[in-house]
Amino acid sequence: MSYPVPVLRAYLRGEWTVERTMLDxxxxxxxxxxxxxxxxxxxxxxxxxxxxxxxxxxAHVGPATRSYVWRPGPSPEAMDVFFPxxxxxxxxxxxxxxxxxxxxxxxxxxxEPDTYRVAYVPVGxxxxxxxxxxxxxxxxxxxxTTLRRRAT
Numbered sequence: 001m002s003y004p005v006p007v008l009r010a011y012l013r014g015e016w017t018v019e020r021t022m023l024d025x026x027x028x029x030x031x032x033x034x035x036x037x038x039x040x041x042x043x044x045x046x047x048x049x050x051x052x053x054x055x056x057x058x059a060h061v062g063p064a065t066r067s068y069v070w071r072p073g074p075s076p077e078a079m080d081v082f083f084p085x086x087x088x089x090x091x092x093x094x095x096x097x098x099x100x101x102x103x104x105x106x107x108x109x110x111x112e113p114d115t116y117r118v119a120y121v122p123v124g125x126x127x128x129x130x131x132x133x134x135x136x137x138x139x140x141x142x143x144x145t146t147l148r149r150r151a152t
Contacts, residue, residue: 003122005094007076009047011122012039016147018051025140031057033064037147046071047079094122114139125149 005011015038022031035053042048047070055064068089069082078093090107109116114136121129126149134141 002094003124005077005122008079008092008094009070009072009076011094011125011128012047012049012070012079013041014039015150016128017150018053018145018147020143020145022057023142025142029058031055035064036150039070042069090116090118092120094120113137 015036018033018035018037020033022033023029024031033053033055035051037049037051039047039049049068049070050065051067052063052065055062067084069084069086070079070092071082073079073091073093075093078091080091081089083089090109092107106117106119108118114134117133117135119131119133123129128147130145130147132141132143132145134143
């Protein structure tokens with residue numbers, strides 16, 4: 001059962017640890033990412049997400065970062081996620097009406113030639129899980145992420 005999140009911006013704001021498992025289903029290769037993700041206020045009402053840590057994939061071990069911009073959506077429980085260059089990525093809605101039995105939020109993003117599908121599930125006030133299922137001719141990946149709020 002998912003935790004209700006009536007105000008997504010307030011829920012995300014702050015520092016979280018991030019643990020991610022990565023599976024290339026076509027080869028069976030596994031990897032991981034661990035680090036910190038910070039959601040901080042921007043001057044224009046958005047939340048800036050910045051993630052940094054260490055990725056382990058095959059023989060590679062090294063630093064990795066990524067960033068997104070979360071903008072308020074049509075209601076307090078919803079936000080739209082954008083790449084840093086302003087391109088739309090997907091929408092997230094963690095509260096409000098959903099299909100029966102559907103926990104969290106589901107979205108999709110097509111990135112030629114593959115489809116990225118995500119399911120977000122807020123487990124509690126200090127834990128958010130999401131899973132990207134990437135399929136297509138170029139990729140067949142399953143990326144499972146757990147965010148846990150850092151103690152302040």
